[in-house]
Amino acid sequence: MFNEEFKKKDLENLAAKRKENEDYILVRDYIREIDIGAFQSEYGVKQRVSFNVILEVNSNNYEMHDDVDRVLSYDNIIEIIEDEINQKRVALLETLAEQIALSCLCLQSVITATVRIEKLDRGIGKLGVQISRTQAQMQRVQRNINALNSGNLVIRTRVPNAGLLFISNWMLRSENIYTLENFFSSSKMTWIMCLPEIFNKFSEMDSVTHTEILTMAIAQNAYRLSKKFKDWQLARNKTEVVFLLKEGVNCIWCPTDNYKFSKEDMFLNNKFALNMACHLTKELLMKEIYLFEQDKLSDVLTKDINKKGVIVKYCSR
Structure with a gap:
């Protein structure tokens, strides 16, 4: 047996x-x-x-x-x-x-x-x-298996009807929270929300030499937002993100220092949080990263992201 x-x-x-x-x-x-x-x-x-x-x-x-x-x-x-x-x-x-x-x-x-x-x-x-x-x-068996093996979590298929949304600190102001809530309540998708560092001054730090500090600054922002979005779950690793999205649960990306994100993964100068969001987008086998129109990126940033195989799309509030 x-x-x-x-x-x-x-x-x-x-x-x-x-x-x-x-x-x-x-x-x-x-x-x-x-x-x-x-x-x-x-x-x-x-x-x-x-x-x-x-x-x-x-x-x-x-x-x-x-x-x-x-x-x-x-x-x-x-x-x-x-x-x-x-x-x-x-x-x-x-x-x-x-x-x-x-x-x-x-x-x-x-x-x-x-x-x-x-x-x-x-x-x-x-x-x-x-x-x-x-x-x-x-x-001894010749077999073609279409699998993505990155050395840790193996994600074989994209979670359907799910999206990754990167939100600026400007959109997180108290006067905009109602707009965010209204957007998500009317959306038919399940979302993973990625945030910038909790204070803008962190973005002035060197991304290569201060990776741990910047990661913690993003996590602090996630904890702060979770107090306002109490129905959302904090996702601290890629496995948790995949599980929650499959269950149809909206979540906030709250990275820890265990998340594998190195200087080799950074291709946007002085845009650590956006860089991490793009990296997570690709790891989840998603093709698009979403932003609000108020957070519109420059043409240069958009082209750099597109070169990495990620399409930038904008949402209306």
């Missing part, structure tokens, strides 16, 4: 695990209704299917840390399951399990992928398959 296999790996081989620095991440009892099966009676009929996945990960590739963006996320596994079941229909559970396992092996540091898939509505009990695939087997 799946539970027994996990217990065996996690308990009986504990000493070996410590020696080899192998960890496990798992998703259990993820249930979806899908069209699958080889019998004629199963075609065109959705049935409940349960997914269980265990990934064995080599932790040697990571130093000890507490940064959620630098570990595999449960969302990585769920996105792979969703991607595969949204591909063309398959007849066999074995085929689907194979596709999921091979996709999981494309994630960084994954050594072994164990996948169990069960039909819940076919007769009495559960009917299913369980397979295990290793990285060595993966290397």
